[in-house]
Amino acid sequence: MDDWRTLYPFTSRYLTLAKDVRLHYLDEGPRDAPPVVMVHGNPTWSFYYRTLISGLSQTHRVIVPDHIGCGLSDKPQDYPYTLEQHIHNLETLLLQLDLHDMTLVLHDWGGAIGMGYGTRHPERVARLVLFNTAAFYLPKVPWVLHLARSRVLGETLLRGLNAFALGASFLGLQHRKRMTSQVRAGYLAPYDSWANRVAVYRFVRDIPVTATHPTRETINEIDARLPLLAERPTLICWGARDFIFTTSDFLAGWQQRLPKAQVVVFEDAGHYVVEDAHERILPRIQSFLTESGPAPSSNG
Numbered sequence: 653m654d655d656w657r658t659l660y661p662f663t664s665r666y667l668t669l670a671k672d673v674r675l676h677y678l679d680e681g682p683r684d685a686p687p688v689v690m691v692h693g694n695p696t697w698s699f700y701y702r703t704l705i706s707g708l709s710q711t712h713r714v715i716v717p718d719h720i721g722c723g724l725s726d727k728p729q730d731y732p733y734t735l736e737q738h739i740h741n742l743e744t745l746l747l748q749l750d751l752h753d754m755t756l757v758l759h760d761w762g763g764a765i766g767m768g769y770g771t772r773h774p775e776r777v778a779r780l781v782l783f784n785t786a787a788f789y790l791p792k793v794p795w796v797l798h799l800a801r802s803r804v805l806g807e808t809l810l811r812g813l814n815a816f817a818l819g820a821s822f823l824g825l826q827h828r829k830r831m832t833s834q835v836r837a838g839y840l841a842p843y844d845s846w847a848n849r850v851a852v853y854r855f856v857r858d859i860p861v862t863a864t865h866p867t868r869e870t871i872n873e874i875d876a877r878l879p880l881l882a883e884r885p886t887l888i889c890w891g892a893r894d895f896i897f898t899t900s901d902f903l904a905g906w907q908q909r910l911p912k913a914q915v916v917v918f919e920d921a922g923h924y925v926v927e928d929a930h931e932r933i934l935p936r937i938q939s940f941l942t943e944s945g946p947a948p949s950s951n952g
């Protein structure tokens with residue numbers, strides 16, 4: 653057994669989707685407890701939430717899927733790896749589990765995917781917890797992502813050399829000592845071959861940088877429907893040292909759209925804010941889940 657699995661002591665479950673594609677997910681904690689649904693981004697997987705799962709599953713039912721192509725889910729080579737498809741897959745899982753009054757916990761691409769579900773089923777969403785993410789389009793795409801999106805060089809780097817997942821494991825957090833060899837092995841384990849890195853590349857290709865990109869319409873529709881969730885109690889935990897989801901642009905964008913949100917900025921944390929600050933984030937979420945409404949903004 654790989655060493656990283658000692659950090660991930662959860663029971664794997666699978667839901668078979670269309671065309672016999674299996675979606676892997678975790679379902680931890682009491683079945684009759686309030687549900688918390690955690691949605692990851694790229695190039696992570698449910699492993700990213702492991703510290704929060706262990707803590708929150710003592711009092712809540714914690715559901716954590718791996719998107720198709722990610723983590724322990726199937727990785728078909730001929731598949732529509734689009735935002736719309738990922739939303740549909742999450743919708744299928746959550747409707748199958750028949751969850752209500754859920755708290756959505758979202759990071760990176762999980763923001764768009766989770767909010768895609770949430771804005772289509774607002775009656776099922778009770779609360780929101782947001783990490784560095786977006787569910788709206790801003791023309792703030794760093795050069796490194798433009799490079800990663802290129803059809804020849806980008807695919808060679810991301811699928812051939814695993815540059816995106818490797819790079820993120822170094823640049824995604826500020827407290828580098830936390831990215832031990834064991835932790836890094838956990839992040840990289842599902843992405844160990846050209847074939848298994850298909851979604852890592854396709855997620856980057858799905859960034860809607862042009863007005864005619866098919867996913868631009870999807871993200872604009874989500875953005876237009878975000879007011880449906882504006883009254884939900886919301887906690888935003890933000891890593892200030894993120895050069896992609898920047899505080900000045902993306903956190904500000906959330907504050908404009910969800911003005912009642914409780915905002916906690918971790919000045920010493922990066923994009924992998926949970927990895928950088930999980931011991932400070934977990935008690936904040938635990939307190940937030942027992943509150944009746946949002947609290948004033950503060951710095952972490």
